[in-house]
Amino acid sequence: MDLAFEPARGSDAPIFRQLADRLEALVRADRLAPGAKLPATRELAAALGLGRNTVTRAYERLIVGGLFTARVGQGTFVVAPPTRSARAPQGARPSSARGFVWAGLFARRTRALAVPPALRDDAGGRFDFRGGQVDGASLPGRDLAWAFGRACARASRLRELAAHRDPFGWPPLRREIARHLVSRGIACAPEDVAVVSGAQQAIDLAARVLVDPGDVVAVEQPGYFGATLAFAACQAHLVGIGVYAEGLRTAALARVLRSRRVKLLYVTPATQSPTGAVLAEARRRELLALADEHQMPILEDDYDAELRYAGPALPALKTRDQAGQIIYVGTFSKILFPALRLGYVVAPRPLLEKMVLARWLADFGTGVVEQEALATLLRTRGLERHLKRLRRLYAERRDAMLIALRAAMPAGTAWSEPRGGQAVWVTLPPGADAARIYDAARARGVAYTRGEAFFVDGRGAAHLMLAFTPLDADAIAEGVAELGRIVRRHVRVRSTAGRRTAARAERRRTAHRTGGDHVTTKRR
């Protein structure tokens, strides 16, 4: 195999990615034919003078992209036409047929598309602390059934729903959303609001409308993976900006802005996802000044604006959007349930029009029955009543989790004490074996979201996110106690002095490499 590869050391792209690109180019040029066996990683690493890990990561990238395949005990191969599926129902799929090779047809953006390993495990458990969940038992079922049924029951309203085709969304819902936002200090009229199928769609549309391949998008690190993945799918160049107790490190952002054009900044100022940090007032001022100076748009994801348990909420950044450079995103998924898929975006008109147009071509709009049902719930204050109950319930559960963590976790563990939101961000003690803890926890029915999911560079294993919303206080106490026992079993025993040094080293490393750190933490 002719593989004259010389990494461009000055390049922004990591070497494994350069190598992957080179291998892909060989396949596309037919110089690596389907079915060809690749050298073992060890061999290729030696031949090219690279680390074996670099070659492994390059191979993995191409396996994920569908260009290579790994056969157990045989090695890695260029993808050959797939063999027939074992399942071949009655006559419609003759077994003589030749298979169609899809992998070679994927667009560039598709080849890199993959679910990160930290998000792949989708099984719950007795104690399911994974993020993005609600307690179904807490939902206002009677109000929901009434609102949904009512939408279709009256013939005149049903005719209006059937004729609806405004890609900005169902006008009665846009009116209710605008009214609600004005009460929170955001100056907007119904025309400034577009309904979307959840906050995720607003993020995706902002990415599609603004981001060309290679454009820099700045995200919080640790930060919300849904946003990161949507930006990555648009082939953005992601830059993680660290998060501390006061939220986004604006000084780090300023350093990035001195040398690079940032096409978009994604932030969660009210309740940073996942650390729960509230962006401090001074930081907000600095952030807005930077955005103004560098003409950088801000995507403000106010996903948990309604869920506060302690202290007054700061007004959204959007309330100070003097120049019209903030895209404001909200959702009903967090206070009702995620699979409802209802959110909204408020943005300056030139951008909003493009987002709505892109959205029209993507799916023509959000289902109108749920829009009408939600408008009814807002108008009749059913949602407000639900939210009041929810705040009380979630505050209790947050407290139960903090108490359980104090009781269960070994010394050296740290966690956030969020004033809002749905989850606690935990940092394992130094010497903890995160992978074995995860496996052991799953085996005992304890599920959580792994820290790596919130980092753009694969780090974060020392962290985990525990949602306190889906389980009641007893289950929280029991599940966290179980997790505590598991963590204790998988921490290497060291002297107290050694432990302190390790903890310091860990903190230094994290701070140095990304500025990533959790906030409002508790250390014992």
Added chain:
Amino acid sequence: MDLAFEPARGSDAPIFRQLADRLEALVRADRLAPGAKLPATRELAAALGLGRNTVTRAYERLIVGGLFTARVGQGTFVVAPPTRSARAPQGARPSSARGFVWAGLFARRTRALAVPPALRDDAGGRFDFRGGQVDGASLPGRDLAWAFGRACARASRLRELAAHRDPFGWPPLRREIARHLVSRGIACAPEDVAVVSGAQQAIDLAARVLVDPGDVVAVEQPGYFGATLAFAACQAHLVGIGVYAEGLRTAALARVLRSRRVKLLYVTPATQSPTGAVLAEARRRELLALADEHQMPILEDDYDAELRYAGPALPALKTRDQAGQIIYVGTFSKILFPALRLGYVVAPRPLLEKMVLARWLADFGTGVVEQEALATLLRTRGLERHLKRLRRLYAERRDAMLIALRAAMPAGTAWSEPRGGQAVWVTLPPGADAARIYDAARARGVAYTRGEAFFVDGRGAAHLMLAFTPLDADAIAEGVAELGRIVRRHVRVRSTAGRRTAARAERRRTAHRTGGDHVTTKRR
């Protein structure tokens, strides 16, 4: 202004687009500053030795993209920071603020994004024959209210809905869809089905997963604009393949395939949109052979599969998908109502997984309440009963429209007699002034979809689409009679001989330039 522009005559891109790209490059390189006035089209055309129309189209392209702006009576300018909006509510938008310039930040794909003029007019009228509409009065309101209410009423089911997070869709609905498709000869299991927010989302996802900028996508011409626009938004190079009485001209497709790699073919074999042609058996065989030979994926949009009024339906192409190269798309929007936003896609697993992953990042999934409601309607056969009534109703309306056209239209008018679907495709008589007919019709409350909407190259003005589904038989008769009077008023009177010659010339021109022609027509 230094504008040394020399069109690359051998290039695929039309000259106006090359010129637009050149002008854009100058703006991006700051050699045309915001606020700068551009030369008049006449002057620039003379200076560059180009047609004035070429310069006009280049300017229009950049105006649509937001890079230029045209001020009435002043000329065309490079976009300057927008002035403040007139509306500035209470204190939150200080009038001193400087405006944020979004236009310069749009991604390349966004700049070209615009609603085609033929689709811009969104006002209905007394006689609203525009496509994509249903008769709201025909909907099974009681069944819908029951199914939607029931989804949320039972606490156990509501808990399941709240916990739903499978991006492939709500399993009970996927089971019902698979069962239904198997009954129509399509071999599939629930795992092969993904629920999407309407057929449009399936088309968009196929484009996102498969199409790189510049890739060739072949579409029917005339053809469904929703698909064309979604492909264009992915910067596909669109090639229109003509449609005749037997459907897609496979010979024309074969010619294209001899010289170009086609990344995707979009077809509507059951009821061609908009002509209503049924793809003939021989053509189906030719198409499948071509797809096999050239390893070309087919996107089969079976949007109106359920709406047949005469003759047996041919089985879907998907029933013969031996190699697994057909992406099959269906929808419930046509038999219930468009704003429901519920469709599905059946595709070979390697592709389906990528589509679902792209979809997960786009919006995390379709709202689950409507998925559960629809699964209930399918399981309890409520949808089947509705469909039976709908077929009878729409067959009557189709007949009413054909009778009305015969009575009302002047000699030389031609139209389809579709055996299924929702609309009739009308070709105006030679000498008809399409623009004036459209304006006059709108003034008299008659709305329809203009033919240009279905052509990728701006032609099609001689055609119009009349949906017979939204209005009852009396309204159809009245509206078509009104339209007939208007058409008669706007046909240039010629001698019979002249008329014949003109008709022949029109047919020849259409056939020569695109192979685009209507089908199953009636000529008097």
